[in-house]
Amino acid sequence: MLEQSVLPHLRTHGFVIVPSFLTPLELSALRAASSALISLSAEGKWPHVRTTGKQFPPWDPSLVPYSAGIWGVQHLLHPSLPLPPDHRNAFVKLYFSPKLLALSRGILSLGPDHDSGLVMELFNLLCKPTDGRGFELSWHRDDIPPSAAPEEEVAKLHKPGEAYSHTQWNLPLYHDSSLLLVPGSHLRPRTDTERGAGPYEPNLPGQIVVELNPGDLVFYDNDILHRGVYSGDKERVTLHGSVGRADGGEGEGMRKRARNVLQHGVGEWVEQADFSCLGEGEERKGAEGMRTRLVEMGREAAQAGAVGFSLVG
Ligand SMILES: O=C(O)CCC(=O)C(=O)O
Numbered sequence: 001m002l003e004q005s006v007l008p009h010l011r012t013h014g015f016v017i018v019p020s021f022l023t024p025l026e027l028s029a030l031r032a033a034s035s036a037l038i039s040l041s042a043e044g045k046w047p048h049v050r051t052t053g054k055q056f057p058p059w060d061p062s063l064v065p066y067s068a069g070i071w072g073v074q075h076l077l078h079p080s081l082p083l084p085p086d087h088r089n090a091f092v093k094l095y096f097s098p099k100l101l102a103l104s105r106g107i108l109s110l111g112p113d114h115d116s117g118l119v120m121e122l123f124n125l126l127c128k129p130t131d132g133r134g135f136e137l138s139w140h141r142d143d144i145p146p147s148a149a150p151e152e153e154v155a156k157l158h159k160p161g162e163a164y165s166h167t168q169w170n171l172p173l174y175h176d177s178s179l180l181l182v183p184g185s186h187l188r189p190r191t192d193t194e195r196g197a198g199p200y201e202p203n204l205p206g207q208i209v210v211e212l213n214p215g216d217l218v219f220y221d222n223d224i225l226h227r228g229v230y231s232g233d234k235e236r237v238t239l240h241g242s243v244g245r246a247d248g249g250e251g252e253g254m255r256k257r258a259r260n261v262l263q264h265g266v267g268e269w270v271e272q273a274d275f276s277c278l279g280e281g282e283e284r285k286g287a288e289g290m291r292t293r294l295v296e297m298g299r300e301a302a303q304a305g306a307v308g309f310s311l312v313g
Pocket of ligand 1: 126170179
């Protein structure tokens, strides 16, 4: 997919697929790093995990390794990730890779230079539940609760034509058919059918399964109605990240984005993260700028009061 067509496609449909984004070499390095991290997490050696039975943060790490499966691992840029340097560096290099940031800048309507106002955000992975049992996320928009009335939904939805304040992506390392969404639903309040449907409704009108091959990339608008359906016996390792733009919002906009990022606990370690594998050139400078802007956003949000959590459950 051409870089210029990514943003229009995302705006219209609420998601856009970039096929074969990873090279075979990148894919194999990321598979090795992810599989090591998932194994360590399942043994209880990495506490920042998403446990089955709970969809939104905070999760309870004391449930692992005995009474819950893991469906996600958090903080792939954390300085204490219990992995050898080549595995940790694979995550750092991917998150800050020029090709990923170029696409993100396009989506965020930012200029092409390295220091152009991007903000570091989340980098996690989603996986087949480690207890071997299926797990389902309910239909949701990431930052608008299901209890919202239609007027509240309209007020909170991203306005068509406005620059995006952030963008979010999934990058599967194995074939992935776990993400379900309703194309176009990011532009409107829920229909009566969607509003009345159960949280795990298997057949919402217009829903699609996003089918992705290993190394494909999908960006999606997190206002889109979506859910995850995790199979207990189909391999899933999908990197899940986001980046923002520093001037992406003021007042409630800034607090909303800060909440989305900082509710995951990134603020506790971001200043210690090690990006030295990027060298001393432009890539490193860009990464350091992104980190600094996240720290500043956190500081401003903290001054304005507790950040809280977006959704509960
Ligand atoms: O499993 C997925 O791809 C969807 C994850 C999701 O809905 C979320 O993190 O909000």
